Amino acid sequence: QKEVEQNSGPLSVPEGAIASLNCTYSDRGSQSFFWYRQYSGKSPELIMFIYSNGDKEDGRFTAQLNKASQYVSLLIRDSQPSDSATYLCAVRDDQGGKLIFGQGTELSVKP
């Protein structure tokens, strides 16, 4: 059973701080990793994807991947109250393409 684990939170950070969201996965052969943001009552929206070890930056967001440790993280710099949402880590199952989701981390950014 392939699994993706996240801390459910809530994670609370002050406005302007760096929010760090973490995710581990069980399948060492996984190749594709995704971070989605989900506001309450809405469907998930893609923030970033990462395939290679190391860091990938997009604006205030940085995804980090360490395949040896089976660990992927998302950093949000200069956190804003509008970043308050649930962040879902997902790993693509290469046999069929479906995504395996973690349970999500609830982030709260306090003004």
Place this chain on the structure above:
Amino acid sequence: GAVVSQHPSWVICKSGTSVKIECRSLDFQATTMFWYRQFPKQSLMLMATSNEGSKATYEQGVEKDKFLINHASLTLSTLTVTSAHPEDSSFYICSAFPATDTQYFGPGTRLTVL
């Protein structure tokens, strides 16, 4: 990014009736679409993989006779909840991906069964 739409966005029905939810890829063709269900405060649960021109693949524990999936074209998949009951009330979300393997989600359909 790619655009996926769903219709309706919300529906209320009586117990025992059937409800059809449509998922469309608007600006790309999708040979594969996915259907998820999400209960309050829980993560997404994959229900089935919808394949154009062939039978859907259901996840373990999902009743294929209750959740009928039809992927009749490269831009449309439908999910029909048959003989709906209150426990089927949930947020149903579809996803699809274009040439890349990045999945894009529809806006979701909130189903309430009275």
